[in-house]
Amino acid sequence: MSDKKIKVLCVDDSALIRSLMTEIINSQADMTVVATAPDPLVARDLIKQLNPDVLTLDVEMPRMDGLDFLEKLMRLRPMPVLMVSSLTERGSEITLRALELGAVDFVTKPRLGIREGLLEYTDLIADKIRAAARARLQSVRRSDADAAAAAGLTPMLRSPLLSTEKLIIIGASTGGTEAIREVLQPLPPDCPGIMIAQHMPPGFTRSFAQRLDGLCRITVKEAEHGERVLPGHAYIAPGGFHLSLARSGANYVAHLDQEDPVNRHRPSIDVLFDSVAQHAGKNAIGVILTGMGRDGAAGLLRMRQAGAYTLAQDEASCVVFGMPREAIAMGAASEVAGIAEMSTRLMARLMSYGERSNRV
Template identity: 65%
Template sequence: MKKITVIVVDDSALIRKLLTEIINSQSDMEVIGAAADPLAAREMIRELNPDVLTLDVEMPKMDGLDFLEKLMRLRPMPVVMVSTLTEKSSDVTLRALELGAVDFVAKPKIDIASGLKEYGSEIANKIRIAKSARLKRNASPSVTKSATADAVLPSIANRIASTEKLIIVGASTGGTEAIKEFLIRMPPDSPGILVTQHMPEGFTKSFANRLNSLCKISVVEAQGGERVLPGHAFIAPGHSHLLLKRSGANYMTELNQGELVSRHRPSVDVLFRSVANCAGKNAIGVILTGMGKDGAAGMLEMQKSGAYNFAQDEASCVVFGMPKEAIAAGGVNEVVSLKDMARSVLSKISSMGSHGNRV
């Protein structure tokens, strides 16, 4: 089998060396070039034609974003960003995903050498995903434990009746842009929305803030204990599962730092299970682009509890993994393109009747 060829671009000689060692230790990939700045990288790309590029954010001679923008316009190719876990870097990384980067890896803040080695599996997996991802023009640490939502939240059959409608969204690779495209179309009076996107802790707040600046609705990183109101979206923080719970007649957010589920925390399965437990037919489920099967079991539980579920279609996904698994599990009612997702969801809610709060 032909190996995945990679060019590493980073101004740090140490990072270039470590990334090269990590990538070359994998049997299915190899580094064919390492550049200290975008100008050197440009010549290597022309000469070597790699399958995937790893790209630092802050570099000399040319900013990583400027280089990425030119690259995606003139010579689109799969790019994995390598970024530090800082607020400034997280904002820049989100912009890189908007420009077309497939995914990112968060550099450890301290002890970079040992930290990057610990993230070796994550780096390799994201390179593999990037190689097969669909490109568009314009975080989570690797874990080995896999559990189901049972590890965090039991399934229950008794649900309190309510008429308040909710939209529940799960995504992973490619999800930051898909979620933005979905939420930006939500009207100010849309039903309350809960979102789980696989993303490290240092990035979810910046992600929520960026969405809030672009959307008609209010978007925040969930803190736990908030009342879920129309016109508001809550993003799962990178350190905790996001759950829906009932408090009397109201829906509330809850955070839980329990076991990793489907190898993730936050997990889509846990969010979907909580919605199946306490919202049932008042929920609309949406599963977007992403690698793996997190959300498939939970979406089926939502459907069995009476929820109506949508999956993003293959053509508009960066990675058709999570939607494909949810469809195969039988929990999806409709498969819709990303550009039509918001309209389809709002149309379904309209057919269900009033979505305003009932208190």
């Protein structure tokens, strides 16, 4: 963003939240709040007048619902939007819908001690605003693949007919909820077991898993400690827990713990990738998707060094080309691919494994 300050417009019906967001943002040297608005109708006029770089938007507001406003905004005047969400079941479902509509990311309002809680998020909010200002907007245009998916006609990839030894391991952060959906939706019901670390706070991963489960042919669920990793299933790390791969006899099992955050994250992608390098080696395929920071880059390299095939999302299709860039720079990626072709590349690689096995 050069030396120019990031201009932020904060939209929230709570005067306290508007004041706190202003305090947090103005405490950063590289950003400033140019205005605040109590509802989307006021915000609409301020956007025209001030042309902000980033909008922070409350989910539930009077006069016009945050989702309705976001949908109109992304269609008529696309801009980076950071949702400010309540940590409730309904709040998490609405937030996931907002990400589908094109919001870059979200932060959660604390349930108690709002002032102290939100101020504790100062660094996180500032990082997310910086990432939003640099983000590639995912427009609300509907590609042929999107339209097919909406109609329940997503082409299903051919099954690789592999043993239960194979695994697909995915790490993602900012922009990852939609990227993960694009990877999982075309996969056949008997594809290898999948483990996923998506940077997401507690309270959101269950709704995320349920949403994906309703869209995909595979079963998608929050991971549970000690459960077996089965073909045709995807296991998402619960918010607030590290997910790693472990062995129980001949079986792969999911391991959850609440050890210290790694790279400021729990779940951490590096924790998952490192465990897969140790326990699965060449039987795994590692995928690093869109996200800010460098979590997962070193772990993907260790997976590749252990014999795994590794894929990184390309810059053109990333919302934020942070984690994939770091992975590519350190030589962790065997291949770089766009998100639209990621599932096809995965299955082609698995088919090649199967063909080699049949020749042995």
